[in-house]
Amino acid sequence: MTEPEITPAKRTIAKLPLAAAVVALAGLADAVYLTAHHYNAEPVPCGAAFDCEMVLTSPFATLGGIINWFSPGMMAATGSVSDIPLAAFGAAAYFVAFALATLTAFGDRRMWKLFGAHVVLMAAFSGWLIYVQAALIGAYCQFCLISAATTFTLLIIFIISLFLGPGTTKIAESLD
Amino acid sequence: MNNTNNVAEKKSNTPILIIGVVLVVALLAGWYLLSSPKTASNTNTANKANAANTTKPNTIPANAPQGANPPNQQGSPTALVTLEEFADFQCPQCGAVHPIMNEIKSTYGSRIRFIFRNYPLAIPAHDKSYNAAVAAEAAGMQSPNKFWEMQNLLFTNQKAWTADPNYRTTWKDYAQKIGLDVAKWENDMAGIAAKSRVDEDMRRAKGMGINSTPTLYINGVDVPFQQMNVTGLKALIDAELAKAAPQNQTAPAAPANTGNTNK
Numbered sequence: 002m003t004e005p006e007i008t009p010a011k012r013t014i015a016k017l018p019l020a021a022a023v024v025a026l027a028g029l030a031d032a033v034y035l036t037a038h039h040y041n042a043e044p045v046p047c048g049a050a051f052d053c054e055m056v057l058t059s060p061f062a063t064l065g066g067i068i069n070w071f072s073p074g075m076m077a078a079t080g081s082v083s084d085i086p087l088a089a090f091g092a093a094a095y096f097v098a099f100a101l102a103t104l105t106a107f108g109d110r111r112m113w114k115l116f117g118a119h120v121v122l123m124a125a126f127s128g129w130l131i132y133v134q135a136a137l138i139g140a141y142c143q144f145c146l147i148s149a150a151t152t153f154t155l156l157i158i159f160i161i162s163l164f165l166g167p168g169t170t171k172i173a174e175s176l177d
Numbered sequence: 178m179n180n181t182n183n184v185a186e187k188k189s190n191t192p193i194l195i196i197g198v199v200l201v202v203a204l205l206a207g208w209y210l211l212s213s214p215k216t217a218s219n220t221n222t223a224n225k226a227n228a229a230n231t232t233k234p235n236t237i238p239a240n241a242p243q244g245a246n247p248p249n250q251q252g253s254p255t256a257l258v259t260l261e262e263f264a265d266f267q268c269p270q271c272g273a274v275h276p277i278m279n280e281i282k283s284t285y286g287s288r289i290r291f292i293f294r295n296y297p298l299a300i301p302a303h304d305k306s307y308n309a310a311v312a313a314e315a316a317g318m319q320s321p322n323k324f325w326e327m328q329n330l331l332f333t334n335q336k337a338w339t340a341d342p343n344y345r346t347t348w349k350d351y352a353q354k355i356g357l358d359v360a361k362w363e364n365d366m367a368g369i370a371a372k373s374r375v376d377e378d379m380r381r382a383k384g385m386g387i388n389s390t391p392t393l394y395i396n397g398v399d400v401p402f403q404q405m406n407v408t409g410l411k412a413l414i415d416a417e418l419a420k421a422a423p424q425n426q427t428a429p430a431a432p433a434n435t436g437n438t439n440k
Contacts, residue, residue, distance in 0.1 A: 030206070033210070040211055054388065065402070092203065
Protein backbone atom coordinates (compact mmCIF):
# COMPACT_ATOMS: atom_id res chain seq x y z
CA MET A 2 0.00 0.00 0.00
CA THR A 3 1.56 3.23 -1.09
CA GLU A 4 1.20 6.53 0.69
CA PRO A 5 -1.58 8.76 -0.61
CA GLU A 6 -0.50 11.16 -3.30
CA ILE A 7 -0.62 14.82 -2.55
CA THR A 8 -2.64 16.55 -5.18
CA PRO A 9 -0.59 19.36 -6.64
CA ALA A 10 -3.55 21.61 -7.14
CA LYS A 11 -4.60 21.68 -3.53
CA ARG A 12 -1.66 20.77 -1.42
CA THR A 13 -2.29 20.73 2.29
CA ILE A 14 -0.16 21.03 5.38
CA ALA A 15 -1.14 18.80 8.28
CA LYS A 16 -1.86 20.90 11.31
CA LEU A 17 -0.53 18.61 14.02
CA PRO A 18 2.88 17.99 12.41
CA LEU A 19 3.10 21.70 11.74
CA ALA A 20 2.45 22.41 15.41
CA ALA A 21 5.04 19.76 16.31
CA ALA A 22 7.58 21.42 14.04
CA VAL A 23 7.02 24.78 15.73
CA VAL A 24 7.34 23.23 19.21
CA ALA A 25 10.48 21.37 18.14
CA LEU A 26 11.94 24.68 16.98
CA ALA A 27 11.42 26.09 20.48
CA GLY A 28 13.17 23.06 21.93
CA LEU A 29 15.99 23.45 19.44
CA ALA A 30 16.49 27.10 20.44
CA ASP A 31 16.56 26.15 24.12
CA ALA A 32 19.06 23.34 23.53
CA VAL A 33 21.33 25.48 21.33
CA TYR A 34 21.38 28.13 24.05
CA LEU A 35 22.35 25.58 26.71
CA THR A 36 24.99 24.06 24.45
CA ALA A 37 26.55 27.47 23.90
CA HIS A 38 26.38 28.08 27.65
CA HIS A 39 28.35 24.91 28.24
CA TYR A 40 31.17 25.93 25.95
CA ASN A 41 31.39 29.63 26.74
CA ALA A 42 31.00 29.00 30.47
CA GLU A 43 28.68 31.96 30.99
CA PRO A 44 26.16 31.57 33.83
CA VAL A 45 22.60 31.46 32.56
CA PRO A 46 19.95 33.82 33.97
CA CYS A 47 18.09 31.77 36.51
CA GLY A 48 14.85 32.30 38.45
CA ALA A 49 14.84 32.50 42.23
CA ALA A 50 13.16 29.13 42.55
CA PHE A 51 15.84 27.41 40.48
CA ASP A 52 19.50 26.61 40.74
CA CYS A 53 20.57 26.43 37.13
CA GLU A 54 24.29 26.32 37.87
CA MET A 55 23.86 23.41 40.24
CA VAL A 56 22.17 21.46 37.45
CA LEU A 57 24.23 22.66 34.51
CA THR A 58 27.52 22.12 36.30
CA SER A 59 26.54 18.73 37.66
CA PRO A 60 28.16 15.65 36.14
CA PHE A 61 24.77 14.76 34.67
CA ALA A 62 25.06 17.68 32.26
CA THR A 63 27.64 15.88 30.15
CA LEU A 64 27.78 12.65 28.21
CA GLY A 65 30.65 11.45 30.39
CA GLY A 66 28.63 12.02 33.54
CA ILE A 67 25.70 10.04 32.20
CA ILE A 68 27.94 7.20 31.05
CA ASN A 69 29.71 7.21 34.38
CA TRP A 70 26.42 7.02 36.23
CA PHE A 71 25.33 3.92 34.36
CA SER A 72 28.76 2.35 34.01
CA PRO A 73 31.51 3.96 36.12
CA GLY A 74 34.35 2.04 34.47
CA MET A 75 33.54 3.31 31.00
CA MET A 76 34.25 6.98 31.51
CA ALA A 77 37.95 6.70 30.80
CA ALA A 78 37.20 5.12 27.45
CA THR A 79 35.05 8.00 26.30
CA GLY A 80 37.96 10.46 26.27
CA SER A 81 37.18 13.99 25.17
CA VAL A 82 33.74 12.88 24.07
CA SER A 83 32.80 12.76 27.74
CA ASP A 84 32.67 16.55 27.96
CA ILE A 85 30.06 16.89 25.22
CA PRO A 86 27.10 18.57 26.87
CA LEU A 87 23.82 16.74 27.01
CA ALA A 88 22.25 19.87 25.55
CA ALA A 89 24.10 19.23 22.28
CA PHE A 90 22.40 15.86 21.98
CA GLY A 91 19.15 17.59 22.87
CA ALA A 92 19.69 20.07 20.03
CA ALA A 93 20.32 17.22 17.61
CA ALA A 94 17.22 15.40 18.85
CA TYR A 95 15.03 18.48 18.47
CA PHE A 96 16.40 19.09 15.00
CA VAL A 97 15.54 15.53 13.97
CA ALA A 98 12.06 15.95 15.47
CA PHE A 99 11.66 19.21 13.56
CA ALA A 100 12.79 17.63 10.31
CA LEU A 101 10.47 14.64 10.69
CA ALA A 102 7.51 16.83 11.60
CA THR A 103 8.19 19.18 8.70
CA LEU A 104 8.42 16.33 6.20
CA THR A 105 5.15 14.96 7.57
CA ALA A 106 3.51 18.35 7.39
CA PHE A 107 4.37 18.52 3.71
CA GLY A 108 2.86 15.15 2.96
CA ASP A 109 5.31 12.37 3.80
CA ARG A 110 3.17 10.53 6.34
CA ARG A 111 5.77 7.78 6.84
CA MET A 112 7.92 10.28 8.68
CA TRP A 113 5.24 10.65 11.34
CA LYS A 114 5.84 7.10 12.60
CA LEU A 115 9.53 7.84 12.92
CA PHE A 116 8.63 11.08 14.65
CA GLY A 117 6.49 9.14 17.12
CA ALA A 118 9.24 6.67 17.94
CA HIS A 119 11.70 9.54 18.27
CA VAL A 120 9.62 11.61 20.68
CA VAL A 121 8.77 8.57 22.81
CA LEU A 122 12.51 8.05 23.36
CA MET A 123 13.02 11.76 23.96
CA ALA A 124 10.19 11.88 26.49
CA ALA A 125 11.52 8.83 28.32
CA PHE A 126 14.94 10.41 28.61
CA SER A 127 13.42 13.75 29.65
CA GLY A 128 11.50 11.95 32.37
CA TRP A 129 14.74 10.45 33.65
CA LEU A 130 16.40 13.86 33.60
CA ILE A 131 13.59 15.31 35.71
CA TYR A 132 14.16 12.46 38.15
CA VAL A 133 17.87 13.31 38.17
CA GLN A 134 17.13 16.93 39.00
CA ALA A 135 14.63 16.04 41.70
CA ALA A 136 16.29 13.07 43.36
CA LEU A 137 19.99 13.17 42.59
CA ILE A 138 20.88 16.83 42.20
CA GLY A 139 18.12 18.33 44.33
CA ALA A 140 17.82 21.42 42.17
CA TYR A 141 16.02 22.45 39.02
CA CYS A 142 17.07 24.42 36.00
CA GLN A 143 14.32 26.35 34.23
CA PHE A 144 15.86 25.78 30.80
CA CYS A 145 15.95 22.05 31.46
CA LEU A 146 12.32 22.10 32.55
CA ILE A 147 11.39 24.08 29.44
CA SER A 148 13.13 21.43 27.38
CA ALA A 149 11.24 18.67 29.20
CA ALA A 150 7.95 20.52 28.70
CA THR A 151 8.74 20.87 25.01
CA THR A 152 9.43 17.19 24.67
CA PHE A 153 6.27 16.20 26.48
CA THR A 154 4.30 18.60 24.30
CA LEU A 155 5.69 16.83 21.23
CA LEU A 156 4.64 13.51 22.75
CA ILE A 157 1.15 14.81 23.46
CA ILE A 158 0.83 16.06 19.90
CA PHE A 159 1.81 12.64 18.64
CA ILE A 160 -0.63 10.88 20.97
CA ILE A 161 -3.43 13.17 19.79
CA SER A 162 -2.54 12.32 16.22
CA LEU A 163 -3.01 8.63 16.97
CA PHE A 164 -6.65 9.35 17.61
CA LEU A 165 -7.18 11.99 14.96
CA GLY A 166 -4.53 11.20 12.38
CA PRO A 167 -1.74 13.64 11.65
CA GLY A 168 -3.56 15.22 8.77
CA THR A 169 -7.07 15.22 10.11
CA THR A 170 -7.10 18.93 10.41
CA LYS A 171 -5.39 20.61 7.56
CA ILE A 172 -4.44 24.08 6.61
CA ALA A 173 -5.22 24.61 3.00
CA GLU A 174 -2.35 25.93 1.03
CA SER A 175 -3.12 27.02 -2.42
CA LEU A 176 -0.52 26.59 -5.06
CA ASP A 177 -2.02 29.27 -7.12
CA MET B 178 -0.07 19.82 -17.17
CA ASN B 179 3.60 20.44 -17.59
CA ASN B 180 3.26 23.59 -15.58
CA THR B 181 1.44 21.69 -12.81
CA ASN B 182 4.22 19.11 -12.60
CA ASN B 183 6.79 21.84 -12.38
CA VAL B 184 4.88 23.43 -9.55
CA ALA B 185 4.57 20.10 -7.70
CA GLU B 186 8.25 19.41 -8.14
CA LYS B 187 9.05 22.86 -6.89
CA LYS B 188 6.89 22.36 -3.83
CA SER B 189 8.44 18.98 -2.98
CA ASN B 190 11.69 20.74 -2.22
CA THR B 191 10.06 23.11 0.25
CA PRO B 192 10.39 20.97 3.39
CA ILE B 193 14.01 20.18 2.59
CA LEU B 194 14.64 23.87 2.08
CA ILE B 195 12.98 24.73 5.40
CA ILE B 196 14.93 22.04 7.23
CA GLY B 197 18.16 23.24 5.69
CA VAL B 198 17.44 26.85 6.63
CA VAL B 199 16.66 25.85 10.22
CA LEU B 200 19.89 23.85 10.41
CA VAL B 201 21.93 26.77 9.14
CA VAL B 202 20.18 29.22 11.48
CA ALA B 203 20.72 26.89 14.46
CA LEU B 204 24.41 26.54 13.65
CA LEU B 205 24.81 30.28 13.14
CA ALA B 206 22.99 30.99 16.40
CA GLY B 207 25.24 28.59 18.25
CA TRP B 208 28.30 30.14 16.64
CA TYR B 209 27.10 33.64 17.53
CA LEU B 210 26.49 32.71 21.17
CA LEU B 211 29.89 31.11 21.40
CA SER B 212 31.80 33.92 19.78
CA SER B 213 30.09 36.87 21.43
CA PRO B 214 32.65 39.39 22.83
CA LYS B 215 31.44 38.77 26.36
CA THR B 216 32.73 35.24 26.28
CA ALA B 217 35.53 35.35 23.78
CA SER B 218 38.21 35.50 26.45
CA ASN B 219 37.08 32.32 28.11
CA THR B 220 38.11 29.44 25.90
CA ASN B 221 38.57 26.91 28.67
CA THR B 222 36.05 24.25 27.87
CA ALA B 223 37.84 21.52 29.71
CA ASN B 224 35.88 21.66 32.90
CA LYS B 225 32.40 22.88 32.54
CA ALA B 226 31.66 22.39 36.17
CA ASN B 227 34.38 24.76 37.14
CA ALA B 228 34.33 27.13 34.22
CA ALA B 229 30.64 27.77 34.55
CA ASN B 230 31.12 29.04 38.05
CA THR B 231 32.65 32.42 37.55
CA THR B 232 33.50 32.72 41.25
CA LYS B 233 35.55 29.57 41.44
CA PRO B 234 39.23 29.93 40.59
CA ASN B 235 41.19 27.11 38.99
CA THR B 236 43.64 27.09 41.85
CA ILE B 237 43.20 27.12 45.60
CA PRO B 238 43.17 30.74 46.82
CA ALA B 239 45.97 31.59 49.22
CA ASN B 240 43.50 32.86 51.78
CA ALA B 241 41.25 29.78 51.68
CA PRO B 242 40.31 28.45 55.11
CA GLN B 243 42.50 25.49 56.01
CA GLY B 244 39.72 23.03 56.79
CA ALA B 245 39.72 20.38 59.49
CA ASN B 246 43.14 20.10 61.05
CA PRO B 247 44.67 17.60 60.90
CA PRO B 248 42.87 16.61 57.71
CA ASN B 249 41.84 13.09 56.89
CA GLN B 250 44.85 12.09 54.90
CA GLN B 251 46.61 9.05 53.47
CA GLY B 252 49.93 8.58 51.76
CA SER B 253 52.84 10.69 52.91
CA PRO B 254 52.34 14.15 54.48
CA THR B 255 55.63 15.17 52.86
CA ALA B 256 54.83 13.83 49.39
CA LEU B 257 55.55 16.05 46.41
CA VAL B 258 52.04 15.69 45.11
CA THR B 259 48.89 16.41 47.09
CA LEU B 260 45.52 15.21 45.87
CA GLU B 261 42.68 16.88 47.73
CA GLU B 262 39.14 15.65 47.26
CA PHE B 263 35.95 17.43 48.28
CA ALA B 264 33.11 14.97 48.39
CA ASP B 265 29.56 14.45 49.57
CA PHE B 266 28.52 11.02 50.81
CA GLN B 267 25.19 11.21 48.98
CA CYS B 268 26.64 12.46 45.73
CA PRO B 269 26.41 9.64 43.14
CA GLN B 270 29.47 10.85 41.27
CA CYS B 271 31.46 10.90 44.50
CA GLY B 272 30.46 7.28 44.95
CA ALA B 273 31.58 6.59 41.38
CA VAL B 274 34.90 8.37 41.91
CA HIS B 275 35.56 6.55 45.19
CA PRO B 276 37.01 3.36 43.62
CA ILE B 277 39.08 5.54 41.30
CA MET B 278 40.56 7.30 44.33
CA ASN B 279 41.29 3.93 45.89
CA GLU B 280 43.14 2.79 42.81
CA ILE B 281 45.14 6.02 42.69
CA LYS B 282 46.06 5.69 46.36
CA SER B 283 47.02 2.09 45.85
CA THR B 284 49.14 2.93 42.80
CA TYR B 285 51.05 5.87 44.23
CA GLY B 286 51.16 5.01 47.94
CA SER B 287 53.49 7.39 49.77
CA ARG B 288 54.41 9.25 46.58
CA ILE B 289 51.24 11.27 47.04
CA ARG B 290 49.38 12.85 49.90
CA PHE B 291 45.66 12.22 49.66
CA ILE B 292 43.34 14.49 51.62
CA PHE B 293 39.63 13.89 51.92
CA ARG B 294 37.42 16.86 52.69
CA ASN B 295 33.77 16.65 53.65
CA TYR B 296 31.54 18.84 51.59
CA PRO B 297 27.94 17.77 52.20
CA LEU B 298 25.84 19.84 49.85
CA ALA B 299 22.90 21.61 51.44
CA ILE B 300 20.28 20.33 49.04
CA PRO B 301 17.08 18.41 49.81
CA ALA B 302 18.17 15.27 47.97
CA HIS B 303 21.23 15.03 50.20
CA ASP B 304 19.35 15.11 53.49
CA LYS B 305 21.59 12.51 55.16
CA SER B 306 24.84 13.76 53.75
CA TYR B 307 25.90 16.02 56.62
CA ASN B 308 25.17 13.32 59.19
CA ALA B 309 27.08 10.80 57.10
CA ALA B 310 30.11 13.09 57.19
CA VAL B 311 29.73 13.41 60.96
CA ALA B 312 29.44 9.61 61.24
CA ALA B 313 32.73 9.18 59.38
CA GLU B 314 34.44 11.87 61.47
CA ALA B 315 33.12 10.28 64.67
CA ALA B 316 34.62 6.98 63.53
CA GLY B 317 37.89 8.78 62.84
CA MET B 318 37.96 10.03 66.41
CA GLN B 319 38.66 6.47 67.51
CA SER B 320 41.45 5.96 64.98
CA PRO B 321 42.38 7.57 61.63
CA ASN B 322 42.01 4.16 60.00
CA LYS B 323 38.44 3.92 61.25
CA PHE B 324 37.59 7.11 59.39
CA TRP B 325 38.71 5.52 56.13
CA GLU B 326 36.88 2.28 56.88
CA MET B 327 33.66 4.14 57.61
CA GLN B 328 34.17 6.40 54.60
CA ASN B 329 34.62 3.33 52.43
CA LEU B 330 31.46 1.66 53.75
CA LEU B 331 29.43 4.82 53.30
CA PHE B 332 30.50 5.22 49.69
CA THR B 333 30.32 1.58 48.66
CA ASN B 334 26.85 1.20 50.20
CA GLN B 335 25.69 4.66 49.22
CA LYS B 336 22.57 3.61 47.35
CA ALA B 337 21.48 1.24 50.13
CA TRP B 338 21.52 3.65 53.07
CA THR B 339 20.42 6.66 51.03
CA ALA B 340 17.13 4.91 50.36
CA ASP B 341 16.88 3.44 53.86
CA PRO B 342 14.62 5.29 56.32
CA ASN B 343 16.46 3.47 59.13
CA TYR B 344 19.83 4.59 57.85
CA ARG B 345 21.16 5.32 61.33
CA THR B 346 20.65 1.68 62.26
CA THR B 347 22.50 0.75 59.07
CA TRP B 348 25.37 3.05 60.01
CA LYS B 349 25.41 1.49 63.47
CA ASP B 350 25.84 -1.88 61.76
CA TYR B 351 28.78 -0.42 59.84
CA ALA B 352 30.27 0.85 63.10
CA GLN B 353 30.02 -2.63 64.59
CA LYS B 354 31.40 -4.18 61.42
CA ILE B 355 34.59 -2.10 61.52
CA GLY B 356 35.04 -2.73 65.22
CA LEU B 357 34.20 0.68 66.65
CA ASP B 358 33.24 1.29 70.21
CA VAL B 359 29.69 1.93 69.14
CA ALA B 360 28.62 3.74 72.29
CA LYS B 361 31.54 6.15 71.98
CA TRP B 362 30.90 6.56 68.25
CA GLU B 363 27.26 7.47 68.90
CA ASN B 364 28.36 9.85 71.61
CA ASP B 365 30.90 11.47 69.29
CA MET B 366 28.29 11.77 66.57
CA ALA B 367 26.13 13.77 68.95
CA GLY B 368 29.04 15.87 70.15
CA ILE B 369 30.62 19.04 68.86
CA ALA B 370 34.08 17.82 67.81
CA ALA B 371 33.06 15.67 64.84
CA LYS B 372 30.59 18.28 63.59
CA SER B 373 33.24 20.96 63.93
CA ARG B 374 35.58 19.05 61.66
CA VAL B 375 32.87 18.73 59.02
CA ASP B 376 32.06 22.42 59.40
CA GLU B 377 35.73 23.33 59.01
CA ASP B 378 35.96 21.34 55.78
CA MET B 379 32.78 22.97 54.50
CA ARG B 380 34.15 26.40 55.34
CA ARG B 381 37.23 25.62 53.28
CA ALA B 382 35.15 24.38 50.35
CA LYS B 383 32.93 27.46 50.40
CA GLY B 384 35.93 29.72 50.79
CA MET B 385 37.36 28.15 47.66
CA GLY B 386 34.14 28.74 45.76
CA ILE B 387 33.37 25.08 45.25
CA ASN B 388 29.76 24.48 44.29
CA SER B 389 29.73 20.88 43.17
CA THR B 390 31.13 17.53 44.16
CA PRO B 391 33.34 15.70 43.59
CA THR B 392 35.94 18.43 43.23
CA LEU B 393 39.60 17.44 43.09
CA TYR B 394 42.77 19.46 43.32
CA ILE B 395 46.21 18.19 42.45
CA ASN B 396 48.87 20.39 43.99
CA GLY B 397 46.27 23.09 44.33
CA VAL B 398 45.11 22.98 40.73
CA ASP B 399 41.53 22.08 39.91
CA VAL B 400 41.11 18.74 38.11
CA PRO B 401 38.72 18.89 35.12
CA PHE B 402 35.76 16.60 35.53
CA GLN B 403 36.55 14.53 32.47
CA GLN B 404 39.93 13.70 33.94
CA MET B 405 38.46 12.21 37.10
CA ASN B 406 39.30 8.72 35.96
CA VAL B 407 42.34 6.53 36.58
CA THR B 408 44.00 7.39 33.28
CA GLY B 409 43.41 11.12 33.59
CA LEU B 410 44.49 11.36 37.20
CA LYS B 411 47.61 9.30 36.59
CA ALA B 412 48.59 11.62 33.77
CA LEU B 413 48.19 14.67 36.00
CA ILE B 414 49.96 13.11 38.99
CA ASP B 415 52.82 11.80 36.86
CA ALA B 416 53.25 15.26 35.37
CA GLU B 417 53.37 16.81 38.83
CA LEU B 418 55.83 14.19 40.05
CA ALA B 419 58.03 14.80 37.04
CA LYS B 420 57.82 18.54 37.53
CA ALA B 421 58.54 18.44 41.24
CA ALA B 422 61.33 15.89 41.29
CA PRO B 423 62.50 14.60 37.90
CA GLN B 424 65.16 12.53 39.57
CA ASN B 425 62.50 10.55 41.44
CA GLN B 426 60.56 9.45 38.40
CA THR B 427 61.97 5.96 38.40
CA ALA B 428 61.44 5.37 42.11
CA PRO B 429 59.15 2.41 42.77
CA ALA B 430 55.78 2.97 44.35
CA ALA B 431 55.75 2.62 48.09
CA PRO B 432 52.74 1.41 50.04
CA ALA B 433 50.52 3.96 51.74
CA ASN B 434 51.64 4.73 55.25
CA THR B 435 48.30 5.30 56.84
CA GLY B 436 46.66 1.97 56.39
CA ASN B 437 44.43 2.38 53.39
CA THR B 438 41.66 -0.11 53.96
CA ASN B 439 39.42 1.12 51.22
CA LYS B 440 39.81 -1.73 48.85
